[in-house]
Amino acid sequence: MRFEELFPKGKPIFGMIHHKGTDRADKLRRAAQEADLLVSCGVDALMVEDYYGDAQDVENTLRWLQTERPQVCYGVNVLDQLTLSCELAEKYGAKLVQVDSICGHLTPEEDKQYEIECLACHNRGGFLLLGGVRFKYKDVLSGRSLEADLKLGMARCDAIVVTGTGTGMRTEMSKIEEFRRILGRFPLIIGAGLTQESVREQLLVGDGAIVGSTFKRGGAAENELCEQAVRDFMTEVIGLRNDLSR
Numbered sequence: 001m002r003f004e005e006l007f008p009k010g011k012p013i014f015g016m017i018h019h020k021g022t023d024r025a026d027k028l029r030r031a032a033q034e035a036d037l038l039v040s041c042g043v044d045a046l047m048v049e050d051y052y053g054d055a056q057d058v059e060n061t062l063r064w065l066q067t068e069r070p071q072v073c074y075g076v077n078v079l080d081q082l083t084l085s086c087e088l089a090e091k092y093g094a095k096l097v098q099v100d101s102i103c104g105h106l107t108p109e110e111d112k113q114y115e116i117e118c119l120a121c122h123n124r125g126g127f128l129l130l131g132g133v134r135f136k137y138k139d140v141l142s143g144r145s146l147e148a149d150l151k152l153g154m155a156r157c158d159a160i161v162v163t164g165t166g167t168g169m170r171t172e173m174s175k176i177e178e179f180r181r182i183l184g185r186f187p188l189i190i191g192a193g194l195t196q197e198s199v200r201e202q203l204l205v206g207d208g209a210i211v212g213s214t215f216k217r218g219g220a221a222e223n224e225l226c227e228q229a230v231r232d233f234m235t236e237v238i239g240l241r242n243d244l245s246r
Helices: 024-040 055-068 082-092 108-122 146-156 173-183 199-203 227-245
Strands: 013-017 045-049 074-077 096-103 128-133 159-162 188-190 208-211
Touching (some): 013 024, 013 227, 024 045, 024 227, 045 096, 055 074, 082 096, 082 108, 096 108, 096 146, 108 128, 108 146, 128 146, 146 159, 146 173, 159 173, 173 188, 173 199, 199 208, 199 227
Parallel strands (some): 013 045, 013 208, 045 074, 074 096, 096 128, 188 208
C-alpha cells in the first residue's frame, strides 16, 4: 500500500480520537460520537489514540469501528508502543499506524534494537506507518544530523510526521520546508498546530495533517469537539484541493 493510493484526493486530514471520559463506557460513547461527527464533516481518516485513555480504550474503539463503521478509514497510536499498535491495526482492520518517533530520540546503541522493531512493523504490510522525526516532547539523542535521521526514517515508515514543540502548538514553516527539502517527494504529514488560518500555507508544502486540538472548543485538546470548527477547517482543505486540481 502507498500513501497516494490510500488517499487519492490528496491532502488527507486525520482527526484525533483522544478518549476523554469518566470511565470505559463513557470513553467509548464519546469516541463513537466524535468519530461520526468527524466523518460527517469530511475528515478523511480517524487516528485512535490513548491520549486520555489507555490501550484497552483504544482497542474498544477499534473494535467498534470495525464492527459498526467498517467503511471508515482509521488508524491507531498507542503511545510509545509501536508493536502493540501494529498488532491492533492488524486485528481490527486499521489502515494507519502512527508512532511519535521513528528515529532520532534514542542513542545509537538503543536505536539498533528499535530499528529491528520498526522494520518488522513496516514489513507487516496492510497499513501505512506514519513516523515522527524531531517530534514534540522527544529529545534528540541520535547524534546524527536531521538529514541523516530523516533518511533513516524514510526507510522505516511510509510517511514522516513533523511537529512543533508541543500539542496544539504551531509547526513552524521553516521546519516544514526544511523537512520537505530533505524528503523530496516522500510523504510529509503535519502533526501539530495546524489551524484554519494556516491550512493553505502549510498544506501547500505538506501532504496531509493530523488534527486534534484545532477541532476542539477554544482550540484546546481537553475540550469537547466543536462541529463548526471542524466544518470551517475542512472547507479550507477542500478549497485548497479544488485549487490544486485546476
